[in-house]
Amino acid sequence: MAKKLRFNSATIHGGQQPDKAYGSVMPPIYQTSTYAQTTPGEHQGYEYSRTHNPTRTALERSIASIENAKHGLAFASGMAAMDTVLKLFKPGDEIISTDDLYGGSYRLMTQIFDKYGLKIHFVNMEKPDTVTQFLNDKTRLIWVETPTNPMMKVVDIQAIAALGKAHNALVAVDNTFASPYLQQPLDLGADIVLHSATKYLAGHSDTVLGLLVVNDDALQEKLAFIQNSGGGVPGPMDCFLTLRGIKTLHLRMQRHCENGAAVAIYLQHHPKIEKVYWPGLVDHPNHEVAKKQMNAFGGMLSFVPRGGDLQTSMSIVENLKLFILAESLGGVESLAGHPASMTHASIPKAVREKSGVVDGLIRLSVGIEDVQDLIEDLDQAIA
Numbered sequence: 001m002a003k004k005l006r007f008n009s010a011t012i013h014g015g016q017q018p019d020k021a022y023g024s025v026m027p028p029i030y031q032t033s034t035y036a037q038t039t040p041g042e043h044q045g046y047e048y049s050r051t052h053n054p055t056r057t058a059l060e061r062s063i064a065s066i067e068n069a070k071h072g073l074a075f076a077s078g079m080a081a082m083d084t085v086l087k088l089f090k091p092g093d094e095i096i097s098t099d100d101l102y103g104g105s106y107r108l109m110t111q112i113f114d115k116y117g118l119k120i121h122f123v124n125m126e127k128p129d130t131v132t133q134f135l136n137d138k139t140r141l142i143w144v145e146t147p148t149n150p151m152m153k154v155v156d157i158q159a160i161a162a163l164g165k166a167h168n169a170l171v172a173v174d175n176t177f178a179s180p181y182l183q184q185p186l187d188l189g190a191d192i193v194l195h196s197a198t199k200y201l202a203g204h205s206d207t208v209l210g211l212l213v214v215n216d217d218a219l220q221e222k223l224a225f226i227q228n229s230g231g232g233v234p235g236p237m238d239c240f241l242t243l244r245g246i247k248t249l250h251l252r253m254q255r256h257c258e259n260g261a262a263v264a265i266y267l268q269h270h271p272k273i274e275k276v277y278w279p280g281l282v283d284h285p286n287h288e289v290a291k292k293q294m295n296a297f298g299g300m301l302s303f304v305p306r307g308g309d310l311q312t313s314m315s316i317v318e319n320l321k322l323f324i325l326a327e328s329l330g331g332v333e334s335l336a337g338h339p340a341s342m343t344h345a346s347i348p349k350a351v352r353e354k355s356g357v358v359d360g361l362i363r364l365s366v367g368i369e370d371v372q373d374l375i376e377d378l379d380q381a382i383a
């Protein structure tokens with residue numbers, strides 16, 4: 001067994017070794033669907049690329065290494081990964097989910113899996129005790145997203161994991177917003193971690209990919225069975241791009257966090273801004289939990305201009321010149337979004353507003369540019 005690497009080294013070397021064929025330092029892009037067998041059933045561990053592919057294996061080992069996990073599984077997208085998790089369950093099973101969550105996750109649960117008989121309760125998890133009210137002997141999964149999207153609520157993973165353990169329910173954490181640089185949910189007691197690697201892990205807005213990590217061998221086998229049966233797997237090129245992204249995760253995240261802090265403080269002091277949601281602010285309602293479970297506070301934040309009306313927010317996002325108006329997040333470039341009309345349009349207005357996603361809300365994914373350029377851009381757009 002090799003020595004366990006520290007995080008920054010693991011992003012570069014974790015689970016990796018030079019390729020056996022020619023010593024290639026970077027994992028080759030094995031663009032192949034099938035593998036030669038010497039006699040029927042005799043092969044070198046690979047038969048067909050829906051089941052396994054060496055570039056995908058390299059990525060699965062890499063993510064396992066930086067999440068302190070035993071197993072990693074890669075998928076065509078974050079949603080394909082979540083789809084696989086939800087297929088562990090059967091009609092009648094119940095799930096308790098964070099209420100303020102990624103719009104696509106909400107859609108998958110309410111418009112696809114609802115039809116197959118899964119009963120899903122959406123709960124504000126800022127106070128873990130609230131979850132207790134919904135736990136019963138049919139509860140199979142607690143789905144946590146933290147920090148939440150787009151309200152930046154922080155859920156106490158350790159407290160929820162303890163509830164899950166006590167009630168024999170699995171606990172899954174969507175770790176997309178934090179990335180393993182900021183928090184490692186398995187170490188806090190979670191059973192499954194999901195990533196939309198499309199965001200911080202790949203990090204360059206150039207690929208769509210999903211990942212899961214788990215420690216339990218039986219759970220890994222079940223997930224791999226569904227993965228291979230359903231086939232929502234990534235191609236080797238996307239695995240390669242994600243592996244390349246992970247190598248600089250620690251450097252990018254450090255700058256995302258610094259720039260996120262500077263932008264949050266700038267907005268907090270701006271007379272035309274009413275509210276700023278960033279877990280690093282001491283007056284953020286979950287700041288203490290964030291301090292406990294995260295290494296820093298990330299580059300995602302949301303804010304509401306004074307008055308909070310649709311018109312003002314629309315004109316701010318339209319007047320931004322350096323921030324690009326686009327869905328998604330976690331890339332090197334700064335993006336601005338208007339959740340009510342973009343990422344969260346699939347959530348009914350009443351449900352949306354109950355969790356704080358008002359029409360005036362603007363979400364920023366603060367990139368790694370010179371922060372003064374970002375602040376000047378916001379300044380002219382808000383003016």
Ligand SMILES: *Cc1c(COP(=O)(O)O)cnc(C)c1O
Nearest residue numbers: 077078079102174176196198209
């Ligand atoms: C983007 C995102 C997803 C979905 O991932 P895809 O790769 O787009 O399928 C899930 N959860 C969160 C928090 C996300 O931001």
